[in-house]
Amino acid sequence: MKPYVKSSKILEELRLLLRERQCRGELILPGIRELAKEFDASCGTVIKSLNQLRDEGLIYQEKKSTRIRPAAGQVLRYGFVYTGHRGSGCCWFAAYDRLRFLLERMMNKQHLQLECFLYDPEDPAETPESFAAGLAGVDVLFVSLISDLRVMPLLRQVCSRLVILDPCNSEDNRDASCIQLDNRAVGRIAAELFIQARCRNILCVIPQAKSTDILFRLRLEGFAELFANEQRRFSVVEHQNADTLKSLQMFRDRIDQAVSEGGDGIFCVSDENISEISEELFRSGKVPSEVSIVAFDGANRAIRHSPPITTISHGDEQIAVELLKLALRLESNPRQFPVITRLIAPQVYPGATVRKVMKEHHNAQLIAGSLQV
Incomplete structure (x- = not known):
C-alpha cells in the first residue's frame, strides 16, 4: 500500500x-x-x-x-538584489557574487531572465529611496545580504514577493520566503573537523567588521557549542584590516605566539586574511602536520589558495536550486506566492590543511550531513 x-x-x-x-x-x-x-x-x-x-x-x-500547452513566455520579472561597488559591479561578499552568476546561468537554461540590481551604500549619488524606486515593476526579488538597514523596509514596500537569503535566521522575515544559511552549523562543522584531527588548542581568527559581525559571532557560537563540550582550549583574535607593515607583523607575531604556546589549529571565521595567516606556517612546513587550518569560504581566497585550504561554505548550488524551484513554481502559478523556509546545511570542501587522521573516519561531505539541523 x-x-x-x-x-x-x-x-x-x-x-x-x-x-x-x-x-x-x-x-x-x-x-x-x-x-x-x-x-x-x-x-x-x-x-x-x-x-x-x-x-x-x-x-x-x-x-x-x-x-x-506550450509556454507563453516568461510570466514574471525576477530581480537579484545585492550590495556591491558601482564602479566594478562586484558584490561586497564574493559568496553572493558566485551565487548570482550560478542562479543567472540556471535560470537562463530554463529560458528565464534574472535582472541584477546593485546597491552601493558608498555612492553619494544613490539613496535607499532612489534604489528602491528603481525596482518598481519587478515581481519577485531575491534579496542577498544588505548591509544598509534602511533598505529592507523599502524593498517590502515596492515588492510584495520577497525571497530573503537570511544568514541570521531572523524572526523579522516571517512574512517572506526565506533561504536560511546556518552560520552556527559552520562553526560546529569546523569544531568537528578539528576534533577528528585530534587538535586541542585552536586559535579562532575573526576580521574587524561592522556590517557582518553578527555572522562571525554566530560561527563562533557554533564552534564553542561543540568544542567546549570536549574540554579543549580555544581563543579568539581579531585581525585589524590596516594596510600597514606594522599591523601585519603584529598579527603574524600573534599567530606565531599561539603556535609556540601549543596551538595546533586555526579556524578562520572568514577567509579574508587567509594569506597573512597561513604564509609563514606553510613556509615552515607546519601545515598540516603540526597545525591544521579550516576557513569559511566567503571571499574566494581560501578556495583559490595553493595548496588548497580545507573550507566550509553555504553551498551555492543548493541555494541556487531552491531559488530556481521557486521561480519555476511561480511561472506555473503566478497568482500564488508560497511563503516557505528552507534551511541550507553548510558543505565541506576538503583541502590539504587538516591532519589526515580526519580522513580515516568519514568523507567530509558526510560530516556536513551529520551536523545538519
Whole structure:
C-alpha cells in the first residue's frame, strides 16, 4: 500500500515537471501509472492533481495522451538584489557574487531572465529611496545580504514577493520566503573537523567588521557549542584590516605566539586574511602536520589558495536550486506566492590543511550531513 502523500505536494511537483518539459519542448506527459511511480503516490492522487492542472488550462487531453500547452513566455520579472561597488559591479561578499552568476546561468537554461540590481551604500549619488524606486515593476526579488538597514523596509514596500537569503535566521522575515544559511552549523562543522584531527588548542581568527559581525559571532557560537563540550582550549583574535607593515607583523607575531604556546589549529571565521595567516606556517612546513587550518569560504581566497585550504561554505548550488524551484513554481502559478523556509546545511570542501587522521573516519561531505539541523 502506497504511503499517504498530500495531493498539494504532487501538484507542486507536477507544475515543476510541466515547466521543465515546456523548456525542453517535450509536450507529452507520461502515463498516470508512470507518474505515480515517479512521485511514489497513488494513481488516485495523481489523477486529482492532473484534473486541477487541466482546469487551469495547463494540460489537455488528445486521444489517449495528456499534452502540455506550450509556454507563453516568461510570466514574471525576477530581480537579484545585492550590495556591491558601482564602479566594478562586484558584490561586497564574493559568496553572493558566485551565487548570482550560478542562479543567472540556471535560470537562463530554463529560458528565464534574472535582472541584477546593485546597491552601493558608498555612492553619494544613490539613496535607499532612489534604489528602491528603481525596482518598481519587478515581481519577485531575491534579496542577498544588505548591509544598509534602511533598505529592507523599502524593498517590502515596492515588492510584495520577497525571497530573503537570511544568514541570521531572523524572526523579522516571517512574512517572506526565506533561504536560511546556518552560520552556527559552520562553526560546529569546523569544531568537528578539528576534533577528528585530534587538535586541542585552536586559535579562532575573526576580521574587524561592522556590517557582518553578527555572522562571525554566530560561527563562533557554533564552534564553542561543540568544542567546549570536549574540554579543549580555544581563543579568539581579531585581525585589524590596516594596510600597514606594522599591523601585519603584529598579527603574524600573534599567530606565531599561539603556535609556540601549543596551538595546533586555526579556524578562520572568514577567509579574508587567509594569506597573512597561513604564509609563514606553510613556509615552515607546519601545515598540516603540526597545525591544521579550516576557513569559511566567503571571499574566494581560501578556495583559490595553493595548496588548497580545507573550507566550509553555504553551498551555492543548493541555494541556487531552491531559488530556481521557486521561480519555476511561480511561472506555473503566478497568482500564488508560497511563503516557505528552507534551511541550507553548510558543505565541506576538503583541502590539504587538516591532519589526515580526519580522513580515516568519514568523507567530509558526510560530516556536513551529520551536523545538519
